[in-house]
Amino acid sequence: MESVTPAAAHTAHIDTGDTAWLLAATALVLLMTPGLALFYGGMVRTKSVLNMLMMSFVSIALVTVVWLACGYSLAFGGDVADGLIGGLHQAGLAGLGPSSVHGTVPTLLFATFQLTFAIITAALISGAIADRAKFGAWLVFVPVWALLVYVPVAHWVWGPGGWIGHDLGALDFAGGLPVEITSGASGLALCLVLGPRLGFKKDAMRPHNLPMVMLGAGLLWFGWFGFNAGSAMGATGLAAAAFLNTLAAGCTGLLGWLFVEHRRDGHPTTLGAASGAVAGLVAITPSCGTVSLLGALVVGLAAGVVCSYAVSWKFRLDYDDSLDVVGVHLVGGVIGTLLIGLFAEKAMTGGPEGLLYGGGLAPLGRQLLAVAAVAVYAFAATYGLGRLLDKVMGLRAGEEQEHTGLDLxxxxxxxxxxxxxGHGAPVGAxxxxxxxxxxxxxx
Structure with a gap:
């Protein structure tokens, strides 16, 4: 929806209830990035935990600058290229004052809410390249990637006239395509450019702090209510349904992962519980506003089970996705986006229905095409960008840096x-x- 200028204010108004909810949701989504930092930080070894935290935190600053400069305008400005990208007429948020309205909320708030999505999407990629990427190269990669990959995909799915949302008619309520599949495919591309960590498949690379992982997962789950229910853009029944679906899918995702672990390994683990919850939350992201509670339970369970197997693919296929961005976010995002084609209900969508509710195969076909297009574009663009940056400035840290640890x-x-x-500070220090x-x- 386009912003409403003050001159046309008589046709729209700011609803204080909707605005209050979206303010809270925006803060919740921003909290997800520090939560992700803790989640990832606990999963790496002690020698690179601070570097992992920094990669997430610095993404907040870098993405914010480029989003305010031109990212928002390119993603949500009026379409200028047949559904591919928006224009620059709102660069720097030009013309968007306090009385500018998007639906029933201030446009400035809508722009900030969408900014928090862009931030965490970039930060998610860092998990695929943990322990071995140059921090300086990451500082260059993040803003360029945000403009090259995230912004166009966000326009395709949510922007006015975007070809996936407007022309194709594929459904994505809260970010399965722009956030989950984009970050997962990009993480795969970048870890292929960098190559595996020293000692991959030889040395034990266990999480160094599982309580930190659980805390990070809890903060992510908490923030995810803003992510999904906030995407209703108001304090409405749809927001309540998305909220409940988010809780339900996180629970079945957790249980599904633990069930697989218990049958396969004999031990349900804390890391499995945290990962399963995140897998369920990833999968329900695109579908939380399109499926019923029953659909949400199935989506979360499917993600918990499938993703628990998918994280081991890297050992068979020989790609070092350090913290399982591919196995959880790409695979989970694909599951959640495709299952919309099966479980979408008219009561939630206001029209389109999935195959199991009489909608035929067409909805599933639309979802499949959207998934394929976004995954291929994100992978190809990121791989090209990674190769270019590697040639220009080098993406990988030196062998001695990696051996000693990036923190120090x-x-x-x-x-x-x-x-x-080794044994603490020297005596008398x-x-x-x-x-x-x-x-x-x-x-």
Whole structure:
């Protein structure tokens, strides 16, 4: 929907209830990126945990700058290229003052809400390249990728005149295509460009802090209510249904993953519980506003079961997706987007129905085409960008940096004293001396 200018304010108004809910939802979605940082940070080894946290946090700043400069206008401005991209007439949020309205909320709030989606999508990719990417190269990659990949796909799916949402008629309520499939396909491309970590398939690379992983998963789940229910753009019954569907799918995703672990390995794990919940939440993202509660339960369960197997594909296919971005976000996003073609209900969509409710094969075909187009574009564009940056400035950290750990060699810090000092600080050392200074003094 286009923004409404002050001159046309008599045709639209700001609803305070809708605005209050979207303000809260925006804060919830922004919290997901620090939650992701903890989730990823706990999954890596002690020597690179701070680098992992930084890759998420710096994405907030980088994506915000390019989104406000031109990203929002290109994604949600008026279409200028047959459904492929928007124009630049709202670059810098030009003309979008406090009284500009999008539906029933301020346009500035809508732009900020959509910004939080773009932020976490870029941050998600970092999990595929953990432990071995140059931080400086990541600083260049993120803003360029956001404009090259995320912005066009967001326009295709949600922008006015976008070819997937408007012309094809594929459904995506809260981001299965622009967020989950885009980040998963891009993560696969980038980890192929970088190559595997030193010791991949030889050394144990277990999560160093599972309580941190669980905390991160909890924050992600909490924020996901803003992600999905906020996409209703108002305090409505549809928002309530999306909220409940999100909770339900996260639960069945968790249970499905644990069931597979118990049968396959004999041990249901905390990492499996966290991963299963995230898999269910990923899959329900595109479908939370299109399927019933029964559909949500099935979507989450399917994602928990399938993704629990998909994370092991990297060992057979020899690609080092460090923290399972492909196995969870790409596979989960595909599952959730395709199952719309089976479980979509008129009561939720206001019209389109899935195959199981009399809609025929056409809805499933539309969802499949959208998935294929977005996955292929995101993979190809990211692979090309990765190769270019690798040739120009190098994407991979040096072997010694990777062996020692990126925390100390890049950031001159460590998350835990014992990670560098072995048995704590030297006798008599002041506890108030920063870790980095202690390290250099000891050296």
């Amino acid at each position: 060699t890049v950031h001159a810090e460590t998350a835990y004293d014992h990670g560098v000092l 002041s506890p108030f001396v920063p870790t980095a200074q202690k390290v250099h003094t000891q050296a």
